[in-house]
Amino acid sequence: MKIAVVGATGMVGQIMLKVLEERNFPVTELIPVASEKSIGKKITFKGNEFEIVSMQDALDRKPEIAMFSAGGTTSLEFAPKFAAVGTIVIDNSSAWRMVADKKLIVPEINAHVLTKEDKIIANPNCSTIQLVMVLHPLNQKYDVKRVIVSTYQSVTGTGKNAVDQLNAEVIGNKDVAKVYPYEIFKNALPQCDVFAEDDYTKEEIKLMTEPKKILGDDTFNITATAVRVPVQGGHSESVNIEFENDFDLDEVKAILAETPGVTVLDDVKNNIYPMPLYSEGKDEVFVGRIRKDLSQPKTLNLWIVADNLRKGAATNAVQIAEYLYHNKLV
Numbered sequence: 001m002k003i004a005v006v007g008a009t010g011m012v013g014q015i016m017l018k019v020l021e022e023r024n025f026p027v028t029e030l031i032p033v034a035s036e037k038s039i040g041k042k043i044t045f046k047g048n049e050f051e052i053v054s055m056q057d058a059l060d061r062k063p064e065i066a067m068f069s070a071g072g073t074t075s076l077e078f079a080p081k082f083a084a085v086g087t088i089v090i091d092n093s094s095a096w097r098m099v100a101d102k103k104l105i106v107p108e109i110n111a112h113v114l115t116k117e118d119k120i121i122a123n124p125n126c127s128t129i130q131l132v133m134v135l136h137p138l139n140q141k142y143d144v145k146r147v148i149v150s151t152y153q154s155v156t157g158t159g160k161n162a163v164d165q166l167n168a169e170v171i172g173n174k175d176v177a178k179v180y181p182y183e184i185f186k187n188a189l190p191q192c193d194v195f196a197e198d199d200y201t202k203e204e205i206k207l208m209t210e211p212k213k214i215l216g217d218d219t220f221n222i223t224a225t226a227v228r229v230p231v232q233g234g235h236s237e238s239v240n241i242e243f244e245n246d247f248d249l250d251e252v253k254a255i256l257a258e259t260p261g262v263t264v265l266d267d268v269k270n271n272i273y274p275m276p277l278y279s280e281g282k283d284e285v286f287v288g289r290i291r292k293d294l295s296q297p298k299t300l301n302l303w304i305v306a307d308n309l310r311k312g313a314a315t316n317a318v319q320i321a322e323y324l325y326h327n328k329l330v
Ligand code: 2RA
Pocket: 125, 126, 127, 153, 154, 156, 157, 158, 192, 193, 203, 308
């Protein structure tokens, strides 16, 4: 299968290539696309060298699937052009996520809604994916009423320059871009992305809107605070979930343990709980610190960690491609 990866030299694009290789996706021809300055450079994929090409060159080659991680502006302009030549676009930007006729997919939850008509498929935001992977099975069983989520997000969500700031030696280096108007080193920023309506950031708005679309359920309320922390391995989330129906804690843990793609790490007597340092490079969504909220009934506290570049972006996108392939939708 001819696969284009648009944004092939970016952090997520590179991991898309790595995951395609790891999972042995049936790529017969790879079409890596990047910005002007990278055209002509070579990348190695499955032991073979492929030349980075322009967007137009990729369009001319009519790939079956184009995996985008190149920002919303590029997706808005080029996803329809690829769709027009018969390519199915799996887009990691926010451009199409909340567009009514575009599907927002976490394969373990709602891949079944995909049809041959879907030519532009949206990959959800990283912090959304790990949240809904846990919310979905609990919503099915106990009916979620309200969610309060506070995130502790890795600088890898901001890009390479921000990752460089984790290294003290570069702090004095003025060339390293500031993540925001402040340093991230030894700091925590209550800001992921820019501020928008009602003094919420775009990241928080994604967390308050995307889960309802993915779960196909707008009967619950959700509020979010997204914080950037000087961590590299993945995003962490403290989540408080109020249900319409009561629950048994052991049953909650059993449901999560049986949920594909979710791993329960929850043994506080032995200090066992999820942490980003140990989640980096893995595809599971890790959940722990599962406990009743003692301040009110039918309410649960838990802690969710996942590698935001893998299950939060690249792996989820590849899993969508796998679903399309195995279900003959491409
Ligand atoms: C972030 N979720 O973490 C956003 C985009 N990757 O910054």
